[in-house]
Amino acid sequence: MSAVTSDTNKDRIFIFDTTLRDGEQSPGATMTLEEKLQVAEALDEMGVDIIEAGFPIASNGDFEAVVAVAKRAKNSVIAGLARAIPADIDRAAEAVRHAPRGRIHTFVSTSPIHLAHQMRKTQDEVLEIISKTVAQARNLIDDVEWSAMDATRTPIEYLMRCVEAAIKAGATTINLPDTVGYAIPEEHFAMFKTIIEKVPGADKAIFSTHCHNDLGLAVANSLAGVRGGARQIECTINGLGERAGNAALEEVVMALRTRGDAMPYHTQIETTHLARASKIVSAAANFPVQYNKAIVGKNAFAHESGIHQDGMLKNAETYEIMTPASVGIKETTLVMGKHSGRAAFKDKLKELGYELGDNAFQEAFVRFKDLADRKKHVYDADIVALVDDEVGSVGDRIRIVAMEVVSKIGGVHKCDMTLTIDGEETSVSYEGTGSVDAIFNAIKQAVGQEPNLVLYAVDGVTGGTDAQASAHVRLEMNGRIVSGNAAEPDTLVASARAYLNAYNRLLIERGAAAQGAMAG
Known part of the structure; x- marks a missing residue:
């Protein structure tokens, strides 16, 4: 068993981030190698359990990116995606072998519509493919995840047969994705509960959710899957992903943290890193975060209504169910200006999570003073943008x-x-x-x-x-x-x-x- 799947705490939820793979498949969201490494570093530092770094067989660039991420990984398991094809699996194994802990994530379609029009295989043929390819992956690495693509549109009886075959072949994680964002929470809960209770050997694997947001239900379905017995959630920063995107990591993590009374589960994510990770991914993918995006949007902790402002002044809990600081957002202040000195600026940088060397600090301070002379109000977001820009230009x-x-x-x-x-x-x-x-x-x-x-x-x-x-x-x-x-x-x-x-x-x-x- 891998270090991830051997965790015996039944209330622990593993976070599997696929921003670098599924997220990058968003049209126009392609990232450079340097940007991928920056994102991977942020995820690793934040406490993400598994980082899906890419699809190694897709291109030499993707292979090299997975290798580079794997070599730099410190804490996270690094996963490479592979179709249920021997060459894919070999390529994924070669890429992730550089990581301290690697995982092969292999998948195959299981729904009738996919089998008929995409796979053009019978149910029995797919079962044989599952057994052979999962066994191949397990012979190459101890940590193997298997996914049933379009699981939520697969008849439950056949889906159980597929899951049983994958577990018997050596899969340590079973992912039942809502590939097209079709499910509703009640169905998702029932699917996981039924399979975990009825499939022989289900107790030997971690079950995982992977939900797309076509109906705006990705986060709700992910949490329903957890209630049904899943202990891994696959998600992306900012909900980045194909079509309408994936379940947003920051939303599922903060939902579990904020509503522990109703969902008594926990993750290892350091939530104060969420806002920073959101900014890094937004810049790398060039996908702006909508202003009213939950948790990390510019307006997530903004209050314009007079009634809301009155309540906030009396007690922040009247209109905020979590603090800005808990997700790494500092409350907007206007205390920094042209009269602020080096000590105040250094203290503000420390508050925002920056530790700069002497030269970088001096250049950032000069630019801050110049900005303060030209701009009426200097917000925390202004300073973050200024410092990120300065650090990148040294x-x-x-x-x-x-x-x-x-x-x-x-x-x-x-x-x-x-x-x-x-x-x-x-x-x-x-x-x-x-x-x-x-x-x-x-x-x-x-x-x-x-x-x-x-x-x-x-x-x-x-x-x-x-x-x-x-x-x-x-x-x-x-x-x-x-x-x-x-x-x-x-x-x-x-x-x-x-x-x-x-x-x-x-x-x-x-x-x-x-x-x-x-x-x-």
Whole structure:
């Protein structure tokens, strides 16, 4: 038995995060290797039990990402997904063998509609596939998870036969996913309860839920599955995932924590990391979190109604069932401003969870003072964006010195820019179809390279016309893809700095690749 499945505490719920696999399958949510490693590190530090790092057979890039995540794992089990195909299983085993603890997660369809139109197999043929492929996986690794794709539309009698076959072949975790978000809580509860009570050997495995949100019931169904006997929940940060997404990790975790009276179960998640993880995934996938998103949305702990505000001032529990601090969100304050000194700024950074070195702190403080001079109110979110941006830019080879942009409706858009490249100053001027186009073209002209712009997006860090703009840029050159982020009160400056942030990462990667080639 693996370290995960040997836990004897019947009230312990294991959290299986599939942000890097199922979440990344959201159209447009593809992450770079660097972004995947950043997400995986946040999940590992937060206490996620199992991280599904990818689908190793899908591509060389996916394989390499799973290997990289596996090598850096400290506490989490690292899982690789595999179809019920021998080559898939071998590839997954090769990828996760680098982890201190690895898992092969293999799956096959079981519902009549999938068997008829996708698998084109009989029930008996699928049973044979289950037995052979699960046994193959178990011969390669001790920790094997088996999933019945489209379990909730599979007749219960046949589903029980499949589960029994998987357990006999050596599966240590059995996942019964609501692949298309079809179930309702009562059905989900009954499915797990029936199978766990009736299938021979069910006590030898951990049962798992994996719910999609097509009807908005993913979290409710996951919790119903737990009541039915499941002890693992598969979920994603921010509910990221195909179509309408998956059960949101932050929601299931906080539901269990907040309503322990009705659901006496617990997880090992350090909930104060939830807001930070949400921001990291949102930036990496370039999927903004809706303002009224439960737990981690900008308005999750905001109160505008006069009645609500009155109640909050008298006792926060009148309208908040959990504290912002419990999920890593600090209550918005206005105490930081242009008169704040280094000690106050350092104390605020510590409160927000940052420990910076002397150089990084000094650069962040200078930018904070500059921001405070320009912005009426400096919120915690402004400081978080500023520090994340500054930490990501330390050691840049290209830096912006000055920039002037001229925009005219129906006329010329022009950017005059001065940059330092490896310490040498250079000035350029370029026209474009728009202001941002002129800025990006000016940078390319100065550096002398032509990366392909894969993605450009801008979002507001806080509200108001003086809000910082958070810009996200993704560049590709010679097969390498990198991302850059920046936050500034001025959208054009944020865009320029985000582009430079990505460009610097390209130069670093190119230099590392050249050194590797020379060493070889």
